[in-house]
Amino acid sequence: MTALPATAPSAVVPSGPRPKRVAASRIVLYGILLVAALYYLLPLYVMVTTSLKGLPEIRLGNIFAPPLEVTFEPWVKAWTSACTGLTCKGLSPGFWNSVKITIPSTVLSVLIAAVNGYALVNWRFRGSEFFFTALIFGSFIPYQVMVYPLVLVTASLGIFGTLQAVILIHTIFGMPILTLLFRNYFASLPPELFKAARVDGAGFWRIFFQIMLPMSLPILAVAIILQVTGIWNDFLFGVIFAGTQNYPMTVQLNNIVNSTQGVREYNVNMAATILTGLVPLAVYFVSGRLFVRGIAAGAVKG
Amino acid sequence: MASVSIRDLAVRFGAVTVLQKLRLDIAEGEFIVLLGPSGCGKSTLLNAVAGLLDVSEGQVWIGGKNVTWEEPKDRGIGMVFQSYALYPSMSVRKNLSFGLRVAGLPKAEVEHRVARAAKILQIEPLLDRRPSQLSGGQRQRVAIGRALVRDVDVFLFDEPLSNLDAKLRTELRVEIKRLHQELGSTMIYVTHDQIEALTLADRVAVMSGGLIQQLATPKEIYRRPVNRFVAGFVGSPSMNFVEGRLSTTGGGVALEVGEGARVPLDGYVFATPPQDGRPATLGVRPEQLTLAAVEGGSRLPVVFNLVESMGADSLAWGRIAGALASMRVEPEEEVPTGRPVEIFFHPEHASLFDAKTGERL
Numbered sequence: 258m259t260a261l262p263a264t265a266p267s268a269v270v271p272s273g274p275r276p277k278r279v280a281a282s283r284i285v286l287y288g289i290l291l292v293a294a295l296y297y298l299l300p301l302y303v304m305v306t307t308s309l310k311g312l313p314e315i316r317l318g319n320i321f322a323p324p325l326e327v328t329f330e331p332w333v334k335a336w337t338s339a340c341t342g343l344t345c346k347g348l349s350p351g352f353w354n355s356v357k358i359t360i361p362s363t364v365l366s367v368l369i370a371a372v373n374g375y376a377l378v379n380w381r382f383r384g385s386e387f388f389f390t391a392l393i394f395g396s397f398i399p400y401q402v403m404v405y406p407l408v409l410v411t412a413s414l415g416i417f418g419t420l421q422a423v424i425l426i427h428t429i430f431g432m433p434i435l436t437l438l439f440r441n442y443f444a445s446l447p448p449e450l451f452k453a454a455r456v457d458g459a460g461f462w463r464i465f466f467q468i469m470l471p472m473s474l475p476i477l478a479v480a481i482i483l484q485v486t487g488i489w490n491d492f493l494f495g496v497i498f499a500g501t502q503n504y505p506m507t508v509q510l511n512n513i514v515n516s517t518q519g520v521r522e523y524n525v526n527m528a529a530t531i532l533t534g535l536v537p538l539a540v541y542f543v544s545g546r547l548f549v550r551g552i553a554a555g556a557v558k559g
Numbered sequence: 560m561a562s563v564s565i566r567d568l569a570v571r572f573g574a575v576t577v578l579q580k581l582r583l584d585i586a587e588g589e590f591i592v593l594l595g596p597s598g599c600g601k602s603t604l605l606n607a608v609a610g611l612l613d614v615s616e617g618q619v620w621i622g623g624k625n626v627t628w629e630e631p632k633d634r635g636i637g638m639v640f641q642s643y644a645l646y647p648s649m650s651v652r653k654n655l656s657f658g659l660r661v662a663g664l665p666k667a668e669v670e671h672r673v674a675r676a677a678k679i680l681q682i683e684p685l686l687d688r689r690p691s692q693l694s695g696g697q698r699q700r701v702a703i704g705r706a707l708v709r710d711v712d713v714f715l716f717d718e719p720l721s722n723l724d725a726k727l728r729t730e731l732r733v734e735i736k737r738l739h740q741e742l743g744s745t746m747i748y749v750t751h752d753q754i755e756a757l758t759l760a761d762r763v764a765v766m767s768g769g770l771i772q773q774l775a776t777p778k779e780i781y782r783r784p785v786n787r788f789v790a791g792f793v794g795s796p797s798m799n800f801v802e803g804r805l806s807t808t809g810g811g812v813a814l815e816v817g818e819g820a821r822v823p824l825d826g827y828v829f830a831t832p833p834q835d836g837r838p839a840t841l842g843v844r845p846e847q848l849t850l851a852a853v854e855g856g857s858r859l860p861v862v863f864n865l866v867e868s869m870g871a872d873s874l875a876w877g878r879i880a881g882a883l884a885s886m887r888v889e890p891e892e893e894v895p896t897g898r899p900v901e902i903f904f905h906p907e908h909a910s911l912f913d914a915k916t917g918e919r920l
Binding site: 447449450452453454455456457458459463467468471472 | 606609610611630631632636637638640641642643644645646647648657658661662702705709717
């Protein structure tokens with residue numbers, strides 16, 4: 258091996274003019290993005306500032322002005338003592354109701370859909386394609402058409418107006434899209450993995466829990482995000498099936514905002530609205546990066 | 560060790576017949592290669608032996624036991640896949656021991672077997688890695704190990720080397736051969752690579768259209784292909800085919816090619832008595848052709864137009880009676896191009912097929 262001259266590495270430099278740092282098109286691009294961002298942030302700004310103002314300040318009518326005197330009282334009131342219909346306990350019961358609805362609904366629907374997708378891909382049975390088509394077709398029927406029959410069904414099951422009813426409804430309505438999601442994901446995994454596990458002697462559940470589920474983190478994250486935000490934001494099923502004592506946060510929020518007695522407390526309404534939206538917001542912020550994770554790397558061709 | 564017997568096996572997917580009434584008997588400890596182009600049913604056959612698909616008709620016997628409807632795990636088989644199929648969420652150690660843990664073997668026994676397999680395959684330093692941290696060759700070793708730990712009677716390989724680069728492929732090919740000699744297990748190996756087939760197999764089953772076209776030793780397959788498909792599929796470059804008509808008049812049997820040219824076939828052993836005027840195809844391998852005249856050889860008219868150097872030897876490409884043909888020559892040999900010349904071959908080494916049915920004559 259011949260030794261290279263000591264100066265050799267520095268002798269090789271990129272040639273040609275260095276690209277300009279900021280091109281005109283960049284400035285336009287960022288300008289447009291900035292305007293778009295401001296446009297979407299403005300309502301949030303108004304909500305936050307209004308929620309921090311006292312009522313006298315709001316009556317001045319200048320909604321864009323920052324609060325002169327910051328007060329957290331509207332937030333406290335929204336959470337603890339705002340009147341939702343007849344009771345005046347604020348949003349907190351609604352929050353816990355929503356938690357009680359969202360968690361079981363999400364867990365149930367995601368688990369069942371995962372098993373569905375896995376079975377549809379790996380354990381084809383007679384009529385499995387028809388079953389899948391029917392399931393997907395079901396998702397095209399408008400909700401409104403199904404509400405009344407479902408009221409009758411839950412009533413005859415004796416669970417109408419209970420937590421169980423609304424959890425059942427959410428689980429059912431999550432099924433088509435979630436099954437589709439899991440089916441497509443499992444279909445994208447190499448079928449040899451399933452075959453190898455079968456040769457190794459694993460059965461339906463063992464393959465599901467020990468091979469498939471650990472590989473499903475990205476799609477699990479997607480499914481959970483879909484369900485948590487969807488169920489948390491639901492109004493229709495909550496107001497119909499949950500019963501008054503189980504009204505989710507969205508229904509309580511509506512009751513606060515739309516109560517027509519006395520003065521409209523804009524600050525409390527704003528605070529209540531932000532409080533209700535916090536959970537989906539938090540979900541998006543925390544789980545965003547899970548979307549892009551590729552767990553299956555290394556299972557297939559190198 | 561166990562013998563494998565496939566009895567009148569048919570597999571259909573809806574209206575599509577993938578395997579038709581297939582029979583195959585594999586002796587204990589034999590290395591069988593299923594060779595064929597894509598879609599010939601070779602992988603389907605392997606999956607049927609493994610019990611990974613439902614057969615439409617027929618039976619699969621392993622070790623003298625009818626296992627047609629047994630679960631894969633109860634058949635005493637281990638399978639190695641083209642895509643490795645390692646469980647991505649488990650370490651190499653966990654991958655190897657998964658089957659044993661499923662079977663509920665005692666922990667000490669599991670560890671012992673994993674250690675032994677790792678030693679045989681030289682993957683001991685990799686045991687605590689994830690599959691994603693391994694190279695292709697290492698992954699395939701682990702995949703082989705997964706079959707090894709289970710002490711199976713029959714190894715099933717589904718194109719195990721197709722995803723590897725040329726050098727690794729050769730390396731692992733030798734390794735698989737060594738493994739077969741050490742273990743003495745029955746092995747069924749699916750590939751579309753004829754080099755793998757010819758080097759590894761005790762017997763090769765050449766498949767096409769859901770049928771075994773020929774089942775014989777690699778030598779026999781290469782030298783005496785039973786039909787035109789086998790002749791054309793095995794060998795690289797492919798066997799040269801010359802169309803013509805048999806002629807038994809005028810002293811000895813000959814093939815009439817083109818405008819009255821007679822290619823004598825003295826010395827060729829006919830399986831069926833030759834009929835005068837029957838359309839036939841002569842098949843000669845590129846290395847059976849020579850530029851120099853050979854004693855007792857027949858001659859073929861040819862026009863060469865290109866010489867390819869392959870390193871160890873060269874390939875001369877040209878046309879014999881209009882059909883593309885190649886001849887293997889020494890690298891220093893001069894090949895006349897652009898004008899008609901004659902080349903020579905021994906008819907007893909050539910093959911002759913019926914032009915219609917493609918069967919060997």
